[in-house]
Amino acid sequence: MPDIDEDIMRQLMTRATEDLFAPRAAVAQAVRRQRRHRARVRVTAVAGTAAAAGLAAGVLLPGAGGGARPAASGGAAPGAVSSGPGGSGSVRLTAAQRELFSLSAAAAATPRGDGRYVVLTEQTTSIDSGGPSGAVKETGPKTNVIDTITGGGVTYQGIIATNGHGRQTPPTVLKAANGNSPTRAELDAWPTGTAALRSALLTQARQQQAQAQRFMDQKRRAMEKQLGKKFKAVPQPRISDNDLVFEQAADMLWQPDLSPALRSALYKVLAATPGVKVEAGTTDSSGRTATLISRPADSGGYTVKTYMNPRDGATLESAWTGPGSTFDEDLYLHIDYANAIPRNPYKG
Amino acid sequence: MDRKQERAFEEFVAQSGDVLLRLATLLTSDRGLGEDAYQETLHRLAARWSRVDNPQAFCRRVMHNIVIDLARARQRRPAEIRLVDAHDDGDLRAADTTAAVEIRPVLLAALRTLTQQQRAILVLRYFDDRSENEVADLLGISPGTVKSTASRAMAHLRQQPGISGLLAVTDTDITRKVRYA
Numbered sequence: 008m009p010d011i012d013e014d015i016m017r018q019l020m021t022r023a024t025e026d027l028f029a030p031r032a033a034v035a036q037a038v039r040r041q042r043r044h045r046a047r048v049r050v051t052a053v054a055g056t057a058a059a060a061g062l063a064a065g066v067l068l069p070g071a072g073g074g075a076r077p078a079a080s081g082g083a084a085p086g087a088v089s090s091g092p093g094g095s096g097s098v099r100l101t102a103a104q105r106e107l108f109s110l111s112a113a114a115a116a117t118p119r120g121d122g123r124y125v126v127l128t129e130q131t132t133s134i135d136s137g138g139p140s141g142a143v144k145e146t147g148p149k150t151n152v153i154d155t156i157t158g159g160g161v162t163y164q165g166i167i168a169t170n171g172h173g174r175q176t177p178p179t180v181l182k183a184a185n186g187n188s189p190t191r192a193e194l195d196a197w198p199t200g201t202a203a204l205r206s207a208l209l210t211q212a213r214q215q216q217a218q219a220q221r222f223m224d225q226k227r228r229a230m231e232k233q234l235g236k237k238f239k240a241v242p243q244p245r246i247s248d249n250d251l252v253f254e255q256a257a258d259m260l261w262q263p264d265l266s267p268a269l270r271s272a273l274y275k276v277l278a279a280t281p282g283v284k285v286e287a288g289t290t291d292s293s294g295r296t297a298t299l300i301s302r303p304a305d306s307g308g309y310t311v312k313t314y315m316n317p318r319d320g321a322t323l324e325s326a327w328t329g330p331g332s333t334f335d336e337d338l339y340l341h342i343d344y345a346n347a348i349p350r351n352p353y354k355g
Numbered sequence: 356m357d358r359k360q361e362r363a364f365e366e367f368v369a370q371s372g373d374v375l376l377r378l379a380t381l382l383t384s385d386r387g388l389g390e391d392a393y394q395e396t397l398h399r400l401a402a403r404w405s406r407v408d409n410p411q412a413f414c415r416r417v418m419h420n421i422v423i424d425l426a427r428a429r430q431r432r433p434a435e436i437r438l439v440d441a442h443d444d445g446d447l448r449a450a451d452t453t454a455a456v457e458i459r460p461v462l463l464a465a466l467r468t469l470t471q472q473q474r475a476i477l478v479l480r481y482f483d484d485r486s487e488n489e490v491a492d493l494l495g496i497s498p499g500t501v502k503s504t505a506s507r508a509m510a511h512l513r514q515q516p517g518i519s520g521l522l523a524v525t526d527t528d529i530t531r532k533v534r535y536a
Binding site: 012013016017019020021022023024025026027028029030033034036037038246 | 368400459509513
């Protein structure tokens, strides 16, 4: 009786959503955003052409264009980032690339902290849009202690979770297993040449994708076994190389315990990635001077934004923004080093 | 968009917004994500309004892509534990909110066990009342695939404990209520 089931499905879908009304504000917001967008289009179109020209020009040198600081050490000197046809020897850096090289130089000149444990204090805002009144919002300070030898650690939470019905206190201490964070030795094994680092980041991203694919296949096969039926495999979404490189590099910059050479190299990889937007002289949400690096994904749908400290190239804040909302925001309050695990600062 | 086009856009959303939001909720099987997908669909429609001939078809195609992107963005975020259960309250403007609130979690949970393509096909085919050919055209697949996927997905849903309960128990109840509505 397939017809009856389909009819009931029709009714269930209708009934299950009949109390949903579109928010009025959404229309006005779409119109407003469209107006702003039109005003911006001309500017970005010019900037985009300039960026493409900068990349195609081939050899990129530090200090060109006046704005970049001189490279701090031999290791930090940005070498040839990309070479393409038409590399006539002319040197042209886009404003974005100048800022990225400036961050690269600042990172290379900042030594890594001293101590076995990294103590990260951050302010977290994460919104889990579970429903209209049920959107769960978690805010509060959090202290991560990372053991740079084992990759394990502990997290102290002063977080408060709220939804439409009140507040709850999540567990205050979470233990991280060894290997949860990369160890210092693992981080130091990454290459620090621009091309080598880019391809290593890409390899890692592809491995993660393959792992996700295997996981999906496993789940599908388990379901087939259980139901005695065949299901078509769902292919993994296609993500462009540049999307993957940007996300991996931005993620890695978020790691507090990078060597100066690796942090410096990551900025050079970003400078060689098309579509990266850089805004210098802005401030993060706690008012600190920051350089904002962002890149809308080629496939659309979300943007990764990170705020960097222009003085040492460290991450200050990062946010994942998607259609109409911000998924997650993490704000680093400070990063310290210690030789022993500190006590829970939120206890008592 | 000039002023006149803005008004036409607003009129289109006033007429179709509710259905689009309901579509988005079913396609994502999540109220919050549904709102995000709805909002983003409007943004993309607004951006191309003057060049779109068939806004209804455009919205459905774009929404399908957005839902895939959202699922992916979600999947690639660092794993997190939900600390508090989200509550799903009914909207008092509806005639009968209790039925919606009772059916919704069960239906959405069952839909979440399907693949995105299976879900899109069922939602477009049954909720949106599109023919097999229309669904095939919207999703860029063959009508044969629509037919076979729909029947496979229905068979799968019948195996879900929650939904099979709904299918069996609320059968007459639902049919009766809808007829009187």
